[in-house]
Amino acid sequence: MLKRRLIPKLQMKQSRFGTEQMVLVTTVQFDKVIEVGDPVSQAKIYQAQAADELVFLDLDATPNSRKPMAQIMRKAAEEIFMPMTIGGGVKTLADFRLMLENGADKVAINTAAIETPTLITEASERFGAQCVVVSIDFKQDETGKYAVWTRCGKEQTNLDPLEWAQQAEALGAGELMLTSIDRDGTRKGLDVEMTRRVAENVSIPVIAAGGCGVAADFINGFIEGKADAVSAGTYFCFQDQNPMQTRAHIANAGIPIRLHT
Amino acid sequence: MTTVHLVDTGVNNLLSICNALEMAGANLEICRSPEELAGAERLVLPGVGAYRDCIGGLINGDFVPILNELVFQKKLPILGICVGMQMMARRSYEGGEYEGLGWFEGDVVKIQPGDSSLRVPQIGWNTTTFRTGEPLAIGLPADPDLYYVHSYYLKCDNPDDIAATCDYGIAVTSSVRKGNIVATQFHPEKSQDFGLRILENFLRWKP
Numbered sequence: 187m188l189k190r191r192l193i194p195k196l197q198m199k200q201s202r203f204g205t206e207q208m209v210l211v212t213t214v215q216f217d218k219v220i221e222v223g224d225p226v227s228q229a230k231i232y233q234a235q236a237a238d239e240l241v242f243l244d245l246d247a248t249p250n251s252r253k254p255m256a257q258i259m260r261k262a263a264e265e266i267f268m269p270m271t272i273g274g275g276v277k278t279l280a281d282f283r284l285m286l287e288n289g290a291d292k293v294a295i296n297t298a299a300i301e302t303p304t305l306i307t308e309a310s311e312r313f314g315a316q317c318v319v320v321s322i323d324f325k326q327d328e329t330g331k332y333a334v335w336t337r338c339g340k341e342q343t344n345l346d347p348l349e350w351a352q353q354a355e356a357l358g359a360g361e362l363m364l365t366s367i368d369r370d371g372t373r374k375g376l377d378v379e380m381t382r383r384v385a386e387n388v389s390i391p392v393i394a395a396g397g398c399g400v401a402a403d404f405i406n407g408f409i410e411g412k413a414d415a416v417s418a419g420t421y422f423c424f425q426d427q428n429p430m431q432t433r434a435h436i437a438n439a440g441i442p443i444r445l446h447t
Numbered sequence: 448m449t450t451v452h453l454v455d456t457g458v459n460n461l462l463s464i465c466n467a468l469e470m471a472g473a474n475l476e477i478c479r480s481p482e483e484l485a486g487a488e489r490l491v492l493p494g495v496g497a498y499r500d501c502i503g504g505l506i507n508g509d510f511v512p513i514l515n516e517l518v519f520q521k522k523l524p525i526l527g528i529c530v531g532m533q534m535m536a537r538r539s540y541e542g543g544e545y546e547g548l549g550w551f552e553g554d555v556v557k558i559q560p561g562d563s564s565l566r567v568p569q570i571g572w573n574t575t576t577f578r579t580g581e582p583l584a585i586g587l588p589a590d591p592d593l594y595y596v597h598s599y600y601l602k603c604d605n606p607d608d609i610a611a612t613c614d615y616g617i618a619v620t621s622s623v624r625k626g627n628i629v630a631t632q633f634h635p636e637k638s639q640d641f642g643l644r645i646l647e648n649f650l651r652w653k654p
Binding site for chain 1: 460462463466467470495496497500542563565566567568569570571572573574588591592594595596597598613614615634636637638639640641642643
């Protein structure tokens with residue numbers, strides 16, 4: 187049986203010295219950046235704890251109009267023998283190729299997917315749908331209306347998350363990653379409502395992210411949100427919880443999850 | 448140390464499989480032309496991405512005659528991975544209809560899970576059941592979880608070729624083996640410790 191997945195998220199920013207060095211950070215509502223350490227060391231810890239996949243997100247590539255960093259992927263690929271997705275700053279087929287050549291298995295696109303939707307189709311045809319992850323960051327306004335945001339939560343679009351998710355699937359996306367900006371880093375739990383709405387209306391896998399604070403939040407994401415995978419950054423970075431412990435909670439709730447590694 | 452010749456058609460991302468094979472103890476020869484395969488003792492045929500490009504890379508790079516010779520006359524052990532396995536089929540229906548190497552009787556078809564809650568592509572870790580005595584499964588627990596990411600699979604005509612399956616509404620072919628040819632749909636290079644063990648088993652395999 188296919189298992190649900192736990193995906194630690196490694197958010198990164200360029201080091202303040204302007205080198206290719208990337209620093210692991212966490213954010214709260216895509217703001218309030220806290221430096222945590224080294225992304226590759228942390229990735230190795232997650233591998234030892236048998237996480238199911240890893241997501242690396244380069245947070246300031248798009249806002250700073252910088253190319254994505256291939257170096258960090260190459261470094262991780264030397265020691266990480268598990269699936270890795272990278273996102274942030276990917277705009278062209280050449281960027282896709284660069285990331286895949288440097289050890290990424292999947293590439294997440296967000297702003298570029300909205301600004302150039304044909305990129306989804308072209309990348310999917312060229313590299314296979316399985317490696318094209320469309321990442322959707324969304325926010326709710328005071329009236330409860332949802333909207334998709336781009337440029338790392340800096341720019342609002344007039345797209346509805348569900349409609350955009352369906353469109354991305356039709357364009358050839360192989361997987362979707364939904365992140366609630368409102369809940370990011372707050373540990374208040376996932377937006378299971380929006381997750382479910384999307385999961386029930388697409389036929390590609392859905393990763394839910396943003397807001398996990400306790401193991402029960404993952405369980406809600408899988409059961410109520412019908413997510414195929416749950417990704418978390420702050421939860422794994424700062425808590426006394428690791429993927430192995432979280433997995434035990436999830437298994438106890440009757441959800442198929444990898445136990446023997 | 449076991450030397451492995453790995454076919455590089457320039458189409459695929461080979462970094463992960465190379466790193467994993469080296470971790471499992473291989474001395475790697477990366478072959479970008481058919482001539483470089485001369486003298487090989489053990490082969491790996493990787494494949495990532497679209498079928499058309501992968502098989503096109505083999506054909507246009509003129510790798511097919513030497514591969515046939517090494518596999519069927521010299522009977523070298525060969526491991527195909529993901530699209531590398533699918534290329535060993537008669538043909539594939541991914542994005543059109545393409546002839547494969549024809550080493551296994553069977554076609555590569557889209558996964559139709561039959562259960563609408565199962566998604567395509569299949570992405571993630573699935574319980575994999577090996578036939579008793581499979582050389583790749585030595586030292587693994589029964590029914591290990593291994594990592595898959597694919598929308599198409601090799602549907603074999605001959606059940607005797609199937610070395611392992613996983614359940615995805617239908618029985619998806621996880622591994623095939625015939626004579627000196629073995630291949631996996633899952634990604635050993637992405638399956639953590641179990642995957643490295645599978646690669647190590649291939650390096651030791653004497654068909």
